[in-house]
Amino acid sequence: MAKITVNGEVQEVQLPLTVAELLQQSDVQQPDMVSVQLNEEFLERNEFPTQQLQEGDEVEFLYFMGGGQVYV
Amino acid sequence: MTHTLDITQEHCPMTFVRTKLKLAQIEKGDILEVLLSEGEPLENVPRSAEEQGFKVIAVEHVEGPVHRVIIEK
Amino acid sequence: MYDFTEEELKRYSRHILLQDVGVEGQEKIKQGKVLVVGAGGLGAPVALYLAAAGVGTIGIVDGDVVDISNLQRQIIHFTPDTDRPKVDSAREKIKLINPNVKVNTYKQFLSADNALDIIKEYDFVVDGTDNFPVKFLINDACVMAGKPFSHGGILRFEGQTFTHLPGTACYRCLFNSPPPAGAVPTCSQAGVLGAIAGMLGTIQAAETLKYLTGVGELLTDRLLTFNAKTMEFRKIKTRRHDHCPLCGTHPTVKELVDYEQPTCELKKHK
Numbered sequence: 001m002a003k004i005t006v007n008g009e010v011q012e013v014q015l016p017l018t019v020a021e022l023l024q025q026s027d028v029q030q031p032d033m034v035s036v037q038l039n040e041e042f043l044e045r046n047e048f049p050t051q052q053l054q055e056g057d058e059v060e061f062l063y064f065m066g067g068g069q070v071y072v
Numbered sequence: 073m074t075h076t077l078d079i080t081q082e083h084c085p086m087t088f089v090r091t092k093l094k095l096a097q098i099e100k101g102d103i104l105e106v107l108l109s110e111g112e113p114l115e116n117v118p119r120s121a122e123e124q125g126f127k128v129i130a131v132e133h134v135e136g137p138v139h140r141v142i143i144e145k
Numbered sequence: 146m147y148d149f150t151e152e153e154l155k156r157y158s159r160h161i162l163l164q165d166v167g168v169e170g171q172e173k174i175k176q177g178k179v180l181v182v183g184a185g186g187l188g189a190p191v192a193l194y195l196a197a198a199g200v201g202t203i204g205i206v207d208g209d210v211v212d213i214s215n216l217q218r219q220i221i222h223f224t225p226d227t228d229r230p231k232v233d234s235a236r237e238k239i240k241l242i243n244p245n246v247k248v249n250t251y252k253q254f255l256s257a258d259n260a261l262d263i264i265k266e267y268d269f270v271v272d273g274t275d276n277f278p279v280k281f282l283i284n285d286a287c288v289m290a291g292k293p294f295s296h297g298g299i300l301r302f303e304g305q306t307f308t309h310l311p312g313t314a315c316y317r318c319l320f321n322s323p324p325p326a327g328a329v330p331t332c333s334q335a336g337v338l339g340a341i342a343g344m345l346g347t348i349q350a351a352e353t354l355k356y357l358t359g360v361g362e363l364l365t366d367r368l369l370t371f372n373a374k375t376m377e378f379r380k381i382k383t384r385r386h387d388h389c390p391l392c393g394t395h396p397t398v399k400e401l402v403d404y405e406q407p408t409c410e411l412k413k414h415k
Contacts, residue, residue: 007379032325033324035319035320035321037319037381037383040382040384042319042321042386042388042389044321044388060381062319062320062368062381063303063305064320064324065298065299065303065305066275066276066277066298085158085162088162089154089158089161090154092161092167092168093149093154093161093168096146096147096168096169124164
């Protein structure tokens with residue numbers, strides 16, 4: 001088990017774990033609407049399935065927020 | 073240079089508002105003599121001036137309810 | 146110097162009393178020109194507070210008319226304004242709050258064709274829009290023109306905002322392009338608690354006034370996000386990223402783009 005910080009909260013996770021797997025585990029409904037910062041570095045979407053997480057990593061999920069309008 | 077401001081007819085907080093306006097219009101180092109009434113103005117203006125970084129040189133009684141506050145910018 | 150009328154002295158007395166603002170700060174607000182893009186959920190509180198503060202010139206961009214579903218959160222519009230162009234409704238309320246404010250209205254939507262022209266005369270731009278294509282457009286246009294701006298977005302019970310000054314993180318440093326075309330938002334994406342618009346929009350108004358007066362620290366290189374369910378507010382550190390397609394070392398976005406709006410499949414097939 002390793003300790004990582006996700007959105008400001010410390011979590012214990014089982015390694016090995018990729019960013020894509022973390023998104024799934026975290027119940028993120030629409031991964032396409034999420035941007036990821038790993039240790040303050042922006043992660044390209046195509047790196048989610050390959051980027052491995054390590055002890056002490058800080059992950060931020062940034063959500064697209066538009067809000068209010070229904071697209072017609 | 074010395075300037076004067078008469079706010080004896082004003083109520084708080086317009087007392088300090090007018091004081092600040094005058095202070096903004098004079099040069100650094102100039103003196104502003106403010107005539108004000110006892111009660112709230114006398115209690116508030118010198119204290120607020122000091123809080124906001126102006127130097128209150130003196131507070132003098134003039135006559136009756138009127139007082140003078142001498143402020144250096 | 147500091148030529149305020151009696152009415153202005155009284156009107157702005159609560160600003161003037163502040164050590165950090167004073168007559169000098171109020172004068173800066175008076176000289177300020179701010180463009181508010183979108184007269185909706187976010188644009189409404191922004192415009193109202195900037196008008197109250199005495200911002201000299203407020204520009205409002207919106208091609209829409211007021212719909213009854215807007216009234217739940219777009220507090221600058223009232224029931225009798227239904228079916229009225231939003232910019233006209235907004236202008237009226239701004240002038241009622243503060244007749245000293247000059248209001249420029251643009252009864253159109255911001256696009257790749259008009260963006261640079263419209264933002265040109267303003268000191269600061271506020272993103273009060275509710276869709277991603279125009280958020281990217283505002284970001285791109287402002288970065289290209291060197292204009293400071295406030296980004297804002299809300300969704301359900303959450304909000305996020307940051308302020309951009311030239312050289313600091315831009316929207317594409319965080320989200321390098323709009324969501325993929327296939328990622329159609331579900332209808333619940335359109336749901337938002339009305340008051341959230343006020344919470345976020347007012348923060349944007351405060352950032353705007355801080356920019357104009359020079360007070361405090363702006364939300365640059367930080368993304369402020371909050372969740373109203375828990376009232377948890379967080380600041381996520383960000384910065385200008387080398388890889389950013391717009392302001393990075395090898396930019397690929399060299400001109401303004403009108404991205405397509407994704408459509409709700411259900412509506413398309415109706």
